[in-house]
Amino acid sequence: MARARLTGWGRHPVIDGDIEQLRSIDELCQRVRSGRPLIARGNGRAYGDAGINAEGTVSMLHFDRLLAFDATTGVLVSEAGLLLDDLLGVFVPRGWFPPVSPGTRYVTLGGMVAADVHGKNHPIAGSFGSYVQWLDVIVANGDIVRCSRDSQAALFAATLGGMGLTGVILRCCIRLMRISSAYLNRSRVVTNNLVETLATFQRTEAASYRVAWIDCLQRGATLGRALVDVAEHADARELPPPSRDRPFQVRPHTALVLPFTPPFSPLNSLTVSAFNALYYGAGKRAATTKLLDYQQWFYPLDSIAHWNRLYGRHGFAQYQCVLPLANAEAGLGELLREIADSRCGSFLSVLKRLGPSTGALSFPTEGYTLALDFPWSQTVATLMLRLDEIVIKYGGHLYLAKDARVTRANFERMQPRVAEFRDARAASGAAAVFQSRLSERLGL
Ligand SMILES: Cc1cc2nc3c(=O)[nH]c(=O)nc-3n(C[C@H](O)[C@H](O)[C@H](O)COP(=O)(O)OP(=O)(O)OC[C@H]3O[C@@H](n4cnc5c(N)ncnc54)[C@H](O)[C@@H]3O)c2cc1C
Numbered sequence: 480m481a482r483a484r485l486t487g488w489g490r491h492p493v494i495d496g497d498i499e500q501l502r503s504i505d506e507l508c509q510r511v512r513s514g515r516p517l518i519a520r521g522n523g524r525a526y527g528d529a530g531i532n533a534e535g536t537v538s539m540l541h542f543d544r545l546l547a548f549d550a551t552t553g554v555l556v557s558e559a560g561l562l563l564d565d566l567l568g569v570f571v572p573r574g575w576f577p578p579v580s581p582g583t584r585y586v587t588l589g590g591m592v593a594a595d596v597h598g599k600n601h602p603i604a605g606s607f608g609s610y611v612q613w614l615d616v617i618v619a620n621g622d623i624v625r626c627s628r629d630s631q632a633a634l635f636a637a638t639l640g641g642m643g644l645t646g647v648i649l650r651c652c653i654r655l656m657r658i659s660s661a662y663l664n665r666s667r668v669v670t671n672n673l674v675e676t677l678a679t680f681q682r683t684e685a686a687s688y689r690v691a692w693i694d695c696l697q698r699g700a701t702l703g704r705a706l707v708d709v710a711e712h713a714d715a716r717e718l719p720p721p722s723r724d725r726p727f728q729v730r731p732h733t734a735l736v737l738p739f740t741p742p743f744s745p746l747n748s749l750t751v752s753a754f755n756a757l758y759y760g761a762g763k764r765a766a767t768t769k770l771l772d773y774q775q776w777f778y779p780l781d782s783i784a785h786w787n788r789l790y791g792r793h794g795f796a797q798y799q800c801v802l803p804l805a806n807a808e809a810g811l812g813e814l815l816r817e818i819a820d821s822r823c824g825s826f827l828s829v830l831k832r833l834g835p836s837t838g839a840l841s842f843p844t845e846g847y848t849l850a851l852d853f854p855w856s857q858t859v860a861t862l863m864l865r866l867d868e869i870v871i872k873y874g875g876h877l878y879l880a881k882d883a884r885v886t887r888a889n890f891e892r893m894q895p896r897v898a899e900f901r902d903a904r905a906a907s908g909a910a911a912v913f914q915s916r917l918s919e920r921l922g923l
Contacts (some may be wrong), residue, residue, distance in 0.1 A: 485536055486786050489526040490794030491855050491883055504623075507647060510537060511912060518915040519647045521590030522562060524583055526797045527530035527883025528916035529642045530590075537582055539589050542649065545569065547747070553655040554612065559589030559648040571773065572727045575655040576712075578605040578726030584778050588647040594880035595640035595841040597848075599688040599710075599775075602834035606843050607653075615650040619908035622647060624798055635885055639838030642879050644904060644913050644923055652679035660726035662713040663776045666768045668712060669759075672813055673703025677847075680832050683709045690778070692762075694755045695828040695851060696748070698819045699816040702812065705830065706762040718770070729772040734784040744854035751824030780827075791856045796883055798825075798863055799842075799850035802835055802875040807847040810873030814849060814866060821862045825851035840900050842878040851883065860884065867893075879917060887922045897923070 485496045498520070501507050510517065517535035520905075530536065539560035539699040547556040552574055563577070564584040570576065581596040595608045613627035616638055624646075625633035638645045666681075670676045683689055697704050716725035717860070722728070780786060787795065802810040811830075816827065829850045833843040842848075853859040867889045869877065872911055877885055878891035891897055901923055904910040910923075917923070 482826065484723040485531040485533070486549060486794070486885065487523060487525045487527050487530060489796055489855075489883055490787060490790070491796060492528055492916070493794075494528075494533050496529055496531065496536055499535055499537045500541065501537060504542075504649065507537070507542075507649070508617055508621045508623065510535075511617050511619070511647060513887040514912065516912060516914040518913060518918075519589065519593075519643045521560065521593070522585055522616045524586045525594065526881045527879075528719030528920065529594075529879060532743070533913050534914070536648065539587060539647070543587075546650065553657065554654045555650065556650060557588055559587060559592070559651055561588050562586070563588070563591065567773075570655060571658075571661050571729075574658055574727060576605070576658045576773070578604050578610050578654070578656045580777050582772075582778065583781055584779065587653050588653070589643075592639060593641060593652055593731055594645045595829075595838045595843075596880070597695065597833060597843050599831060601843055602832050603687060604682070605834060606639075606766055606837050606841060608838050610654045611639065612652040614648055614652070615885040616640055616648055617914045618646040633903065634907075637839045637900060640841030641839065641900070642917060644918050645907070645914065646913060647908050648828045659711050659714050660715045660718055660722070661729050661773050662718060662726070662824055663710040663771050663773065664713050664717070664768060665708055665710040665771050666766065667762060667775060667830070668707040668709070669763045670703075670705050670707060672701055673808065673815065675706040676703050676707060677808055677811075680847075683707070685712050689832060691830040692758070692851070693815070693828040693830050694826050695818050696752050696755055696814060696822075698816065702753065702815055702819070702871060704759065706759065710771070712903070713770060724897065729774060732774055734782055735830055736784040740788040744789065744793075744795070744823070746790065746826055746854055748822040751826045754826055755824070790852075793855040795852055795854050796859065796863070797850055797852050797881040798866060799848060799876050799881040800866070800870045801842065801844050801846050801848040801878070802848040802870065802873050803844060803878040810869060810875060811847060811849060813873075814868050817862070817865055817869060818851065821858070823853055823859050823862050825853055827852045838880070839896060839903075842876075842880070844876070846875070846876050848878070882917070885909075885921075887920065890921050898922075
């Protein structure tokens with residue numbers, strides 16, 4: 480047990496608590512049986528308070544063994560504390576890849592299941608839960624229950640996207656997909672406004688991966704201008720030599736390290752505005768198609784270790800919402816206008832298309848998701864309350880893996896499925912045992 484200052488990736492909020500480092504499955508089950516509240520924690524990449532609890536935060540990082548792999552079907556059984564980075568290190572050289580990947584490889588499989596993460600390919604591939612065949616979950620009485628779509632189906636559905644609130648995920652059985660190289664062909668479309676940006680998403684519906692960086696400080700005729708990137712896995716035969724002969728080998732990337740936390744964030748409306756102009760301008764001039772290795776395409780932020788320190792001592796908040804398709808243009812326009820008017824620039828502003836929803840509390844819903852990072856301040860907190868009202872007005876909701884601040888009342892106005900999730904948790908006894916700062920804040 481180690482006393483620690485506990486926080487998520489956004490470094491806000493910070494609470495004092497214990498990180499419990501249990502070494503055996505028996506110890507884990509005993510800990511759950513003790514009845515003292517706890518939350519399982521993966522690698523702490525949720526931005527807010529989903530993976531912290533002052534009463535007990537149990538690290539799953541020791542439970543990281545690969546248990547079985549079927550090289551004909553791609554079915555992998557692993558403990559839930561395995562890092563995606565380690566999985567990639569073993570399986571990419573053998574021609575396998577996770578069908579869904581978030582924007583960082585420093586997450587655990589348990590964290591990916593608990594947040595039912597989505598990638599840049601959600602409309603085509605669905606979320607990570609779609610590739611989970613079964614889970615072993617330590618439930619409230621300390622027993623290990625195997626659940627799947629056919630057996631203990633309610634537990635299975637609630638655990639996908641359940642943010643660790645149904646139990647401790649111990650083992651996962653997931654399906655990987657075949658790739659013929661570790662590279663992707665990326666093409667870039669530069670748009671002048673939101674209408675063009677959404678039209679580009681529509682035009683590229685058949686593509687595997689799509690993501691846009693939006694210049695969130697634009698208004699008027701250029702509101703919503705963006706760089707829309709579209710990508711496909713590259714066939715080994717398309718690679719230039721010498722990669723063609725070693726299609727799964729990628730050049731090792733040495734991550735830059737942000738060595739300290741500045742006392743205040745250098746990211747403000749002036750620097751973000753300058754960055755946006757440069758980035759958009761460079762995007763316009765750059766070649767439209769490019770061959771990228773999988774790390775460059777899927778995990779560009781991982782090239783700077785501890786980049787979250789850039790936001791200064793007070794940390795930062797990500798605001799990630801989804802708006803239903805029918806309201807997307809009007810809702811996104813209103814959100815972007817509110818952000819531009821506030822002059823609270825977000826240097827990372829990402830737009831993705833999502834497909835239909837899956838797990839009980841899973842985030843994805845058919846529509847568009849916008850994610851923005853802001854340094855913490857009272858002004859930003861007030862802006863986010865105004866953004867909440869716009870999201871509610873257009874029938875959208877927020878992503879719990881990114882949230883640190885939405886009120887219970889606003890969350891309930893956004894997410895109609897919450898009552899069912901809460902009732903199921905109470906009935907199964909999970910509510911008494913599995914608790915996080917997030918579940919307390921939202922009354923889950
Ligand atoms: C740079 C960056 C980019 C990201 N991009 C995306 C993206 O594109 N798409 C997306 O969907 N998400 C994205 N995320 C969010 C991230 O994928 C999720 O927050 C994920 O849950 C983090 O996994 P973790 O192992 O770090 O879990 P933690 O942050 O430690 O925990 C997250 C949640 O999972 C639960 N949990 C973790 N392990 C277990 C377990 N074994 N049993 C039960 N519950 C468990 C915790 O209780 C908590 O509720 C991104 C995050 C970062 C930092």
